[in-house]
Amino acid sequence: MKVDEAELILQLRAKGISPSPQRLAVYGFLKANPIHPTADVIMKELKPLLPTLSLTTVYNTLKLFVSKDLVHEVIIEDGELRFDADLCDHAHFKCTGCDKVFDLFPQKGKPVMEKLPELPQGFTVTGVHVCLRGKCSECGN
Amino acid sequence: MKVDEAELILQLRAKGISPSPQRLAVYGFLKANPIHPTADVIMKELKPLLPTLSLTTVYNTLKLFVSKDLVHEVIIEDGELRFDADLCDHAHFKCTGCDKVFDLFPQKGKPVMEKLPELPQGFTVTGVHVCLRGKCSECGN
DNA sequence: TCCTTGAATTGAAATAACTACAATTATAAA
DNA sequence: TTTATAATTGTAGTTATTTCAATTCAAGGA
Numbered sequence: 001m002k003v004d005e006a007e008l009i010l011q012l013r014a015k016g017i018s019p020s021p022q023r024l025a026v027y028g029f030l031k032a033n034p035i036h037p038t039a040d041v042i043m044k045e046l047k048p049l050l051p052t053l054s055l056t057t058v059y060n061t062l063k064l065f066v067s068k069d070l071v072h073e074v075i076i077e078d079g080e081l082r083f084d085a086d087l088c089d090h091a092h093f094k095c096t097g098c099d100k101v102f103d104l105f106p107q108k109g110k111p112v113m114e115k116l117p118e119l120p121q122g123f124t125v126t127g128v129h130v131c132l133r134g135k136c137s138e139c140g141n
Numbered sequence: 142m143k144v145d146e147a148e149l150i151l152q153l154r155a156k157g158i159s160p161s162p163q164r165l166a167v168y169g170f171l172k173a174n175p176i177h178p179t180a181d182v183i184m185k186e187l188k189p190l191l192p193t194l195s196l197t198t199v200y201n202t203l204k205l206f207v208s209k210d211l212v213h214e215v216i217i218e219d220g221e222l223r224f225d226a227d228l229c230d231h232a233h234f235k236c237t238g239c240d241k242v243f244d245l246f247p248q249k250g251k252p253v254m255e256k257l258p259e260l261p262q263g264f265t266v267t268g269v270h271v272c273l274r275g276k277c278s279e280c281g282n
Numbered sequence: 283t284c285c286t287t288g289a290a291t292t293g294a295a296a297t298a299a300c301t302a303c304a305a306t307t308a309t310a311a312a
Numbered sequence: 313t314t315t316a317t318a319a320t321t322g323t324a325g326t327t328a329t330t331t332c333a334a335t336t337c338a339a340g341g342a
Binding site: 159161179180181196197200220221222 | 298
């Protein structure tokens with residue numbers, strides 16, 4: 001996916017985030033690579049482009065993005081927090097063979113969960129995480 | 142929930158796990174306290190009862206239980222692996238106010254997800270994780 | 283242009299969850 | 313009782329993430 005920098009700047013501004021080079025790089029990477037990368041992966045990929053980039057900045061930036069609702073945290077496995085710039089309602093599929101994480105988009109207009117489980121009185125929902133596990137077509141079964 | 146020790150021993154044996162005092166204590170705690178505890182919580186709770194218990198044993202034991210499909214791992218937040226001795230298909234609800242994790246059971250006989258998202262050709266599913274986030278009745282909204 | 287101020291970035295050190303490993307202890311079979 | 317195997321333990325890692333103080337950057341006013 002090719003991403004226009006001017007467009008990225010507008011999207012950051014729209015969420016009240018001033019667009020520093022580091023922030024643009026992280027957001028641009030997430031937009032261009034819907035692979036749900038960890039902070040570590042982002043760091044490794046961007047380091048050649050921004051040699052001064054520090055891991056702390058990557059963490060700071062991601063935390064800022066999450067707090068401003070520009071990207072979502074994706075929790076697939078313990079011990080690795082992943083990030084997703086696609087804010088549409090969708091589920092994830094983790095292949096237990098190759099460890100890749102795939103997006104599963106519902107049919108247009110439908111939510112990922114047709115019907116939410118019944119909630120106790122007084123409970124309110126703000127988010128739904130759905131992650132399937134199994135084998136992708138490459139890894140067979 | 143009161144749990145009979147003889148019953149626990151049978152359940153361990155049924156999965157090919159020899160019932161040491163430590164294993165019985167961990168499994169009994171999980172059965173009696175459906176609070177999806179972390180290894181750390183289990184350790185803190187059991188230490189007074191088994192003063193020699195080590196954290197390594199708790200981790201070993203939980204990993205063994207998971208590999209023998211006696212308990213399930215529950216992934217709610219990053220950085221903390223939780224465990225659940227209830228093997229029925231059910232969803233979880235994490236209150237972002239008090240951080241408690243609640244069970245959400247579907248109607249009898251129904252799966253948690255009525256309809257799975259459409260999968261690409263050749264993909265096979267072995268497990269479904271569903272976790273809602275929001276506020277419980279105590280924490281209001 | 284220079285100065286000031288606050289925001290953003292950085293690196294080093296700390297923390298937390300978890301794992302590896304070698305030594306000890308318990309269990310069970312011969 | 314001896315022996316072999318399994319389970320437990322403590323210590324010392326490892327890895328992901330956070331804290332924090334110092335530095336750098338960028339914008340606005342004198």
